[in-house]
Amino acid sequence: MTTTQSDNARLFRSLHTPAAPLGLANAWDVASARVIEAAGAPAIATTSAGVAWSLGSPDGDALSRDRALRLIARIAAAVAVPVTADIEGGYGEDAADVAETVTGVLAAGAVGVNIEDGARPPAELAARLAAARRSADRAGADLFLNARIDTFLFGLGDPDTRLKETLTRARLYVDAGADGIFVPGVTDAATITALVADISVPLNVMAGPGAPSVTELGALGVARVSLGSGVAQAAYAAARRAAQDLFGAGGYDSLGEGIAFPELNSLLSGTH
Numbered sequence: 001m002t003t004t005q006s007d008n009a010r011l012f013r014s015l016h017t018p019a020a021p022l023g024l025a026n027a028w029d030v031a032s033a034r035v036i037e038a039a040g041a042p043a044i045a046t047t048s049a050g051v052a053w054s055l056g057s058p059d060g061d062a063l064s065r066d067r068a069l070r071l072i073a074r075i076a077a078a079v080a081v082p083v084t085a086d087i088e089g090g091y092g093e094d095a096a097d098v099a100e101t102v103t104g105v106l107a108a109g110a111v112g113v114n115i116e117d118g119a120r121p122p123a124e125l126a127a128r129l130a131a132a133r134r135s136a137d138r139a140g141a142d143l144f145l146n147a148r149i150d151t152f153l154f155g156l157g158d159p160d161t162r163l164k165e166t167l168t169r170a171r172l173y174v175d176a177g178a179d180g181i182f183v184p185g186v187t188d189a190a191t192i193t194a195l196v197a198d199i200s201v202p203l204n205v206m207a208g209p210g211a212p213s214v215t216e217l218g219a220l221g222v223a224r225v226s227l228g229s230g231v232a233q234a235a236y237a238a239a240r241r242a243a244q245d246l247f248g249a250g251g252y253d254s255l256g257e258g259i260a261f262p263e264l265n266s267l268l269s270g271t272h
Contacts, residue, residue: 006142008081009082009111009141009143009144011042011043011082012043012111013142013144015043016144016180018218018219018220018223020218021214021218021222021223021224022224023214023225024041024045024224024227025227026045026047026050026086026226026229026230026232027044027045027046027047027050028046028050028053028054028231028232029054029071030074030078030268031264031267032050032231032232033046033075033078033079033083034267035259035264035267037080043081043082043084044079044082044083045083045084045085045086045112045114046071046083047086047231048063048068048088049229050229050231051063051071051086053232053236054071055067055071059229061088061091063091064091065091065092065097065100065101068085068087068091070108072085072108073109076108076109077109082112083109083112084111084112084113084114085105085108085110086113086114087102087105087115088115089115089117089118089125090102090128090132095127095128095131098115098128098135099132099134099135100135101132102131102132102135102136103139106135106136106143111142111143111144112143113132113143113144113145115128115148116147116148116150116182117147117148117149117150118154119150122168122169122172123172125147125169125173125176126173126175126176127176129173129176129177132145132177133145133176144179145178145179145180146180146181146182146204146224147170147176147180147181147182148182149181149182149183150184151165151166151169151183151185152184152185152186153206155185163194167195167198170183174199174200179202180201181201181202181203182205182226183203183205184205184206184226187205187210187211187212187217189212192220192221193220193221196221196222197221202223203223203224204224204225204226205217205222205224205226206225206226206228207225207226207227208227208230238257242255
């Protein structure tokens with residue numbers, strides 16, 4: 001790693017604290033990353049769904065590794081803050097492929113990754129996490145490896161045992177080398193409190209309308225709060241409103257909330 005990457009990796013790791021949870025308004029291209037950075041973001045996270053959509057693919061392991069890595073590299077080169085990349089299940093068929101992906105992510109300039117289990121058996125994600133950790137170690141990189149558990153997000157298994165299953169997976173993933181655990185689909189105080197009590201690494205949750213504030217989540221022990229694909233969805237909703245306004249009543253009022261052209265253009269000056 002270069003000195004800048006090493007510094008960014010240490011900084012990114014230090015940002016995970018319930019005392020002041022790391023808020024991540026996930027970006028999907030260079031312009032969104034620069035806008036988010038300019039708003040005061042201490043780090044940039046990508047959203048795999050938003051990245052896939054922006055490149056013409058659906059979410060869900062459809063985007064090719066090479067296209068994803070090129071986008072990560074462009075974002076990392078355009079911002080001064082640490083970058084963590086959502087790489088879905090690792091952009092590969094097996095653990096060896098995931099290791100290759102992580103090598104590419106590090107070369108692209110990112111200092112962290114999210115890897116999700118989805119419908120995969122937990123043992124398979126554990127193998128992918130271990131391969132990712134070995135890949136980072138071989139590169140001498142301080143990679144923050146965030147393991148996403150999808151039990152609550154996808155409603156997997158029996159609701160009565162879902163918390164227990166989540167905690168079992170969390171322990172397995174930490175043992176495999178995870179530095180953080182991401183449990184999207186959970187924002188209630190009781191479940192978060194139980195997760196924090198039993199998970200030995202920083203807990204990441206995904207927030208949206210109706211969820212507790214970042215400060216309230218921090219008080220419960222959450223160290224990292226992500227918006228996931230929510231920002232990209234809101235941006236595409238703005239595009240739809242403008243189109244519906246134009247093609248419906250023939251109006252333009254929805255454009256009034258846009259970022260001023262000179263401001264947005266200046267954020268991209270010097271980036272390629």
